[in-house]
Amino acid sequence: MTRPLAERYPDLRPLVALFSECHELFGDPNHGREAADLAVQTMRRARKTAITLAFDTQSSRADAIPPRIVELVKLNACFAVKSWRSNDGFLGDGSFQAGIRATELRMGKDVGTSILTGATAERFENRQVVLHRSRRRHRLRRRADIIARAKGWRSGDTSMPSTGSRWRPPGADTPSTRA
Numbered sequence: 001m002t003r004p005l006a007e008r009y010p011d012l013r014p015l016v017a018l019f020s021e022c023h024e025l026f027g028d029p030n031h032g033r034e035a036a037d038l039a040v041q042t043m044r045r046a047r048k049t050a051i052t053l054a055f056d057t058q059s060s061r062a063d064a065i066p067p068r069i070v071e072l073v074k075l076n077a078c079f080a081v082k083s084w085r086s087n088d089g090f091l092g093d094g095s096f097q098a099g100i101r102a103t104e105l106r107m108g109k110d111v112g113t114s115i116l117t118g119a120t121a122e123r124f125e126n127r128q129v130v131l132h133r134s135r136r137r138h139r140l141r142r143r144a145d146i147i148a149r150a151k152g153w154r155s156g157d158t159s160m161p162s163t164g165s166r167w168r169p170p171g172a173d174t175p176s177t178r179a
Helices: 003-008 022-026 033-050 067-074 084-091 135-151
Strands: 014-019 051-055 077-079 113-117 125-128
Touching: 022 033, 033 051, 033 084, 077 084, 084 135
Parallel strands: 014 051
Antiparallel strands: 077 113, 113 125
16 A cells, blocks of 8 residues: 555545553453454455554553454553563563563553553553543534434443434424424
């Protein structure tokens, strides 16, 4: 994939998919193994087609992200963890023994600091992540709340509307569509 090709053919532009809290997907007793197989197959083909898959989890279980996926990931980041098993689960097998240790980060003291591998020629780096509140983010959150209220979603409701539902502005109901 090259930039001139992507500019000429919009369908070939890079695509990024983030799977947040992926331990819930991969840990599912019915679909976890299949999800991992599909993720591995997609990742093997993705680099050639400008597709990037990203996985995040707060679970520190060593199997939160299947080892086959960790091996294929180019860039790994891990915040403070308690055990070498968790360390290797996030950063790859043998990383703790090789001296790449997120276990040395102190919870509560090294807030926002992570161990990062694959970003540069160095074996690993310590990276600081800083989150700041901005007016723009506040405006976006306020807009999202307005949209949620208009759609009838309640605050904290994690259920999603059915795929067949269509949002209609309040008062737009006609006699034939009222329940």
